[in-house]
Amino acid sequence: MTDIRSGRRAPVGARRRVSPEARRSGIGLAMALPPVVLLALFVGVPVVLAIGFSLGHTGGLNSTIASIGLNTREATSWWGTAQAYVDVFTDPRFTRDLGVTIGVTVVSTLIVLALALGIALNLRLRGGRLASVFAGLAVVPLFIPVVIASWAILTFYSGDGFVRTVFALVGLTGPTWGYTTVAVVIGSVWTSLPFATLMAISGVQSIPDAMIEAAKDAGASSFSIVTRILVPLSAIPLVIAATFTAIGVLGSFTVPYFTGPNAPSMLGVDISKYFQAFNHPQQAIVMAVVVFVLASGIAFFYVWANFRSAKKEGRV
Template sequence: MSAETLTATGGVRTALRERPARSASERAAARHRVVGFSMALPPVVLIALFVGLPVLLSIGFSFGMTGGLNSTAAAIGQNVYEADGLVTLDAYAQLFADVRFGRDLGATVFVTLVTTVVTLALAIGIAVILRLRGGWTGAVLSGIGIVPLFIPVVIASWAILTFYSGDGFVRSVFAQFGLDAPVFGFTITGVVIASVWVNLPFALLMSTSGMQAVPDALIDAARDAGASTLAIIRSVLVPMAGIPLVIAATFTAIGVLGQFTVPYFTGPNAPQQLGVDISKYFQSFNQPQQAAAIAVVVFVIASGVAALYVWANFRSAKQEGRV
């Protein structure tokens, strides 16, 4: 038998000997994948059934799909529009034709923008103090900023309302000195104050974690180059903590867009935020289709905010060469 034949035969035998080991590892990996998929499947199914399906039904109902599981709500609801063809926009047309809805939409966007900006400004300010100076001032500010995390929203909203109401603590203290304090209870300003209080802890945690991750070498290099504190904040700390800040802004904006408790307790009767409008249209007016349409409007706005977050993450990953 030639040397080439022996070599080929030996190679085949070697391959046959190695194949079972490789097949066993592949089977083990397949079992691990099946186990992992089986563990992840139950929560995914629960979310799909109890969150995803109702959301899809509600979106379809807002566009006039009144059959199937939406038939009961369509039968008992007022001013329900049924699609002649695929969909109908009559429910949305009714909403946007109402001056009150436009006013409430404007108030919601205004509260969201102001709350997000003020919350980020406070969080960045406290995080900068902790990063550059520390000491008891930073510890006190960070402690105060985390306090709202342990106070229920209902209690905080009621406390803020009574604190700034016409007969509340602030007015009483000012009255002792013959002064007339402003009333923020049942106003948009009161909603902004309460919203900042509720959303500050998360924004502060994200801002602090992002700035604490900035290397000391970068800050020292900027100082050696003659950069002022403001320049260090603007050119080093904030850009390096960009992703955590974007996350904080995104979650703050989305949370304020759909909030109910804060504007319900502290806000005026008109204008109201869309979260309160959804409850009002569904319970008080018995117009579930219009309530679903308002929810879709909130979802579209929130999706726009989330798109900014996705874009920021993609841009960061592209700059780092990860995509």
């Protein structure tokens, strides 16, 4: 091999010099590889095995659970079988609970967004001590364990709880929301509000004051400022808050388990019942796959929001 610049022949065993960019890339890859490997081993492999088991692949690492579980469907072709999915989707209990899960997720997400956005707008436009108190109270559930909050909500709205007691003192009959879907919505809003509030406040507070002052000088009303400036410019943080809230409520277990009824119940509770109480692990995994697909559809908006944010900042 000949060196073009000097015209001399380079030694046969000479090593190529590694550029600083390639060295930095190698170091970055080596630092990122351990968490990626751990994620693949402890998350990726179990997910693949679970999906394969839902399609009837009962051999290998799935052989033990297949031999213990009841009504396990085995694969009839190379890709598997969809009979387990047919069994689940033809069960009226599943379709009922799926509708309840989607309904609770939608209602809880809308309420959380409305409350978080209202607190953020109040803090941005009016300010003051009262607005700061509201913002602080909205973050309080972040420091209370979900189990404690769920039990408190249940006892607060139960038949002999605080609400009915206060109504009884004035001769009225108060509502009983313990062990109802309403209690599940209340608990979901309670646990999801802190993160959404922080995201909404950060998005609204990042808008320059000059834009708001210019709109006021042009004669814009407060409603116009909110609908045409504050909300559109903070759309990305709001979308992120909505996606995290929806995914959290969709896969929740503690809140519906403590505060919700036995039937209809959310899919998080159904998965636990089918896996433990009914000994139908394959059907439970089918439900988990359904929740995963729904969560992936919601996560699309999160990816879109991040892409829009990166594109806006010139990183894409």
